[in-house]
Amino acid sequence: MHATAAVPTTADPPLPNTEAAARVLQIRFTGSGSEYFRIWAINLLLILLSCGLYLPFAKMRRIRYLYANTLIDGEALAFHGDAWRMFRGFVLLAVLLGASTFAETFSPAAALPAFVLLCAVWPALWRASMQFRLGNTSWRGLRFGFEGSLAGAYLAHLPVYIPAVVLTALVPDGQGPSSDPGVNSQFWFWMTLGMLCLMAPWSTALLKRYQHQGYRIAGERSGILLRTRSVYFIGFKMVVVGLAMAVFATLAAIVLGGLLALVATGKIDAKGNGHYYGLAFIGLLYLFGAGGLLPYYAARIQNLVWGNTRSASLRLHSELRGLTRLNMMNWLLIVLTLGLYRPFAVMAVTRLRLHAVRIDSSTDPATWKTVRAGSHADASGDVAGDFFGMDVGL
Amino acid sequence: MSALPSLTAHWFDGQQGQAQPVEVRLEDGQLHFGGQQLPLSRVQWPERLRHGRRLMVLQGGGVLSFPDAAAFDAWADATGHRPGLIERWQLSWQLALIALALVTAMFAAGWRWGLPALSDRLVDRIPLSAEQPIGDQVMAMVDKQWLRPSQLSDAEQQAWRERFGRMLASARASGMAVPEHWQLHFRRTSATLGPNAFALPGGQMCVTDELIELLKDEPDAVLTILAHEAGHVQHRHGMRTGIRAGVVAAAAAIWLGDYSSFLSGLPVLLATNGYRRDHEREADAFAREAARRGGVDPARMAIFFERIREKYGDSAESPLAISFSSHPADSERIAFFKAEGPVAPKN
Numbered sequence: 123m124h125a126t127a128a129v130p131t132t133a134d135p136p137l138p139n140t141e142a143a144a145r146v147l148q149i150r151f152t153g154s155g156s157e158y159f160r161i162w163a164i165n166l167l168l169i170l171l172s173c174g175l176y177l178p179f180a181k182m183r184r185i186r187y188l189y190a191n192t193l194i195d196g197e198a199l200a201f202h203g204d205a206w207r208m209f210r211g212f213v214l215l216a217v218l219l220g221a222s223t224f225a226e227t228f229s230p231a232a233a234l235p236a237f238v239l240l241c242a243v244w245p246a247l248w249r250a251s252m253q254f255r256l257g258n259t260s261w262r263g264l265r266f267g268f269e270g271s272l273a274g275a276y277l278a279h280l281p282v283y284i285p286a287v288v289l290t291a292l293v294p295d296g297q298g299p300s301s302d303p304g305v306n307s308q309f310w311f312w313m314t315l316g317m318l319c320l321m322a323p324w325s326t327a328l329l330k331r332y333q334h335q336g337y338r339i340a341g342e343r344s345g346i347l348l349r350t351r352s353v354y355f356i357g358f359k360m361v362v363v364g365l366a367m368a369v370f371a372t373l374a375a376i377v378l379g380g381l382l383a384l385v386a387t388g389k390i391d392a393k394g395n396g397h398y399y400g401l402a403f404i405g406l407l408y409l410f411g412a413g414g415l416l417p418y419y420a421a422r423i424q425n426l427v428w429g430n431t432r433s434a435s436l437r438l439h440s441e442l443r444g445l446t447r448l449n450m451m452n453w454l455l456i457v458l459t460l461g462l463y464r465p466f467a468v469m470a471v472t473r474l475r476l477h478a479v480r481i482d483s484s485t486d487p488a489t490w491k492t493v494r495a496g497s498h499a500d501a502s503g504d505v506a507g508d509f510f511g512m513d514v515g516l
Numbered sequence: 517m518s519a520l521p522s523l524t525a526h527w528f529d530g531q532q533g534q535a536q537p538v539e540v541r542l543e544d545g546q547l548h549f550g551g552q553q554l555p556l557s558r559v560q561w562p563e564r565l566r567h568g569r570r571l572m573v574l575q576g577g578g579v580l581s582f583p584d585a586a587a588f589d590a591w592a593d594a595t596g597h598r599p600g601l602i603e604r605w606q607l608s609w610q611l612a613l614i615a616l617a618l619v620t621a622m623f624a625a626g627w628r629w630g631l632p633a634l635s636d637r638l639v640d641r642i643p644l645s646a647e648q649p650i651g652d653q654v655m656a657m658v659d660k661q662w663l664r665p666s667q668l669s670d671a672e673q674q675a676w677r678e679r680f681g682r683m684l685a686s687a688r689a690s691g692m693a694v695p696e697h698w699q700l701h702f703r704r705t706s707a708t709l710g711p712n713a714f715a716l717p718g719g720q721m722c723v724t725d726e727l728i729e730l731l732k733d734e735p736d737a738v739l740t741i742l743a744h745e746a747g748h749v750q751h752r753h754g755m756r757t758g759i760r761a762g763v764v765a766a767a768a769a770i771w772l773g774d775y776s777s778f779l780s781g782l783p784v785l786l787a788t789n790g791y792r793r794d795h796e797r798e799a800d801a802f803a804r805e806a807a808r809r810g811g812v813d814p815a816r817m818a819i820f821f822e823r824i825r826e827k828y829g830d831s832a833e834s835p836l837a838i839s840f841s842s843h844p845a846d847s848e849r850i851a852f853f854k855a856e857g858p859v860a861p862k863n
Contacts, residue, residue: 263528
């Protein structure tokens with residue numbers, strides 16, 4: 123399984139290697155699971171004791187640890203964020219999510235408007251969080267930045283929203299091909315799921331394109347050459363791998379279910395012991411699906427997306443392998459240790475993902491200079507990013 | 517020692533990527549380096565950890581990077597800079613494990629006592645009138661998506677309502693607290709639900725034609741099942757579950773959240789199922805007592821479980837098992853309904 127197989131070779135020829143400054147910027151991650159475990163344990167206690175108010179400060183500690191251990195060409199990343207600003211964003215997001223969850227639980231009629239509101243502000247929040255996170259990250263004292271436009275953020279989310287809108291507007295309650303409303307609601311559920319799956323690669327392509335065209339450090343502004351059909355090809359491979367996994371999970375469930383039944387009742391007989399087989403099957407499906415298939419997709423996407431990202435003097439490469447296996451191991455260990463393995467899992471995944479990336483630079487970063495963002499058209503976005511101060515994961 | 521200890525560092529001024537080698541020293545609460553000076557209050561001091569680069573983030577955008585972590589720590593000690601409380605905590609395995617033990621104890625206590633007490637108190641403060649519209653909305657939604665009108669005649673439905681009302685009335689007359697407001701709906705369902713009954717917030721109860729069909733010669737079993745649903749109504753389990761699920765989801769997100777949101781769904785499922793099982797026991801207790809006080813024989817419930825088993829085989833294949841997966845085991849419940857209750861009244 124060659125991860126790079128799906129990466130289309132770049133159109134323009136490689137830059138002539140004329141300058142002596144040209145070199146490879148190696149990424150190294152030195153974080154340790156045992157240390158992160160201790161940070162996590164103490165963060166948890168303080169979060170609980172403060173009834174959640176410590177969350178942004180815990181996040182800041184976490185980010186600073188990850189950054190101090192991410193060395194690019196021998197220099198670490200630095201985080202300039204202010205925990206109190208992050209606190210404001212955290213409160214806003216908590217209120218928003220809390221309100222929509224509450225509405226969902228207690229009032230089905232209010233759930234739809236709450237969900238629509240969340241959908242309406244989501245792209246703006248997403249962009250603001252990237253602006254905040256990158257704007258507060260520096261390398262060699264040079265700040266990163268995110269310069270994607272607000273309209274672009276909404277456009278990138280279109281494939282997620284259009285089918286949802288069409289379905290809610292067009293599907294009358296309980297109507298459908300069958301006279302049984304129960305069958306109809308299942309029909310529409312599977313229809314929606316199917317449509318979302320079909321559009322997922324397109325959506326990934328739009329989102330990644332938007333993100334990777336907006337990064338900046340010093341005079342380097344990132345760009346990406348990403349073909350939607352390459353993402354669809356990865357999606358297709360994922361379906362094939364998924365089918366193979368489903369077959370394997372079924373076989374494994376028969377063995378595991380038999381063992382469970384034997385241990386619990388002393389009989390392997392499938393009759394009357396069906397729920398042991400069901401339990402084993404659901405558990406394995408969960409492990410392979412969410413624990414194995416999603417990381418498979420994530421790894422291929424990382425290779426495709428980062429491998430095609432470049433700026434005036436930078437070219438990135440990503441050769442990520444083994445994420446699926448690592449992640450399934452992590453899941454097993456997390457479940458077996460009731461969550462205690464989690465910090466070790468985070469470190470292992472971060473190391474694997476970062477070590478897979480290599481940066482070729484045709485100039486010496488020591489010569490880079492901050493560009494004054496004087497011609498910045500959309501200043502309100504920066505203010506919003508600064509105000510929200512949140513980070514919903516890059 | 518007259519000379520103040522100093523340390524070499526790379527200074528990045530925030531304008532250019534070129535590192536400037538500087539000597540850093542601390543004097544009167546001021547950081548001196550490369551001809552600059554900055555009060556400590558404007559410096560983000562790096563945390564002492566075994567791994568990772570020591571970086572000082574300077575207000576105004578610059579960064580001081582110390583390539584040698586061990587040298588930095590020795591220098592920090594020599595200048596008299598003491599690591600903060602949390603920093604020292606993070607360095608010690610012992611303290612970290614104590615913190616984790618405390619967290620575990622708090623989670624366990626919160627799940628066992630704190631959350632149930634909190635949700636009970638909260639639910640007691642929610643007036644019934646606020647619960648009503650919630651139940652109405654859920655019923656309307658379930659109606660649209662899962663149910664069809666009943667094929668029982670109005671007279672049959674009315675007869676069941678009267679029987680049920682009589683049972684509750686005599687239970688109330690004997691001093692038992694029973695729901696004041698309730699509505700009993702009859703619906704036909706799709707194959708996905710089968711013989712079933714459920715209760716919603718605000719005193720809405722619904723029973724399926726399929727259940728009545730299954731037990732039409734066993735009215736006592738039907739009435740006991742309805743009494744079970746009335747138990748959910750009386751204890752307002754719908755509201756309680758809603759509040760508990762929300763809090764458990766938040767706790768699980770804190771525990772596992774930044775690793776995988778899929779994985780954090782697992783404890784939510786397990787924890788809320790645990791609560792639900794308690795609710796089912798509570799509703800069973802209510803049903804047994806209400807039935808006895810209302811002149812209905814709860815032991816007939818055994819027939820219901822028998823017929824379900826006949827119809828669907830063992831629990832795994834039955835759609836009932838899916839919707840009732842959080843119920844206690846059948847045999848346990850049969851024994852419960854057959855056993856003499858602690859307060860069986862004799863009229």
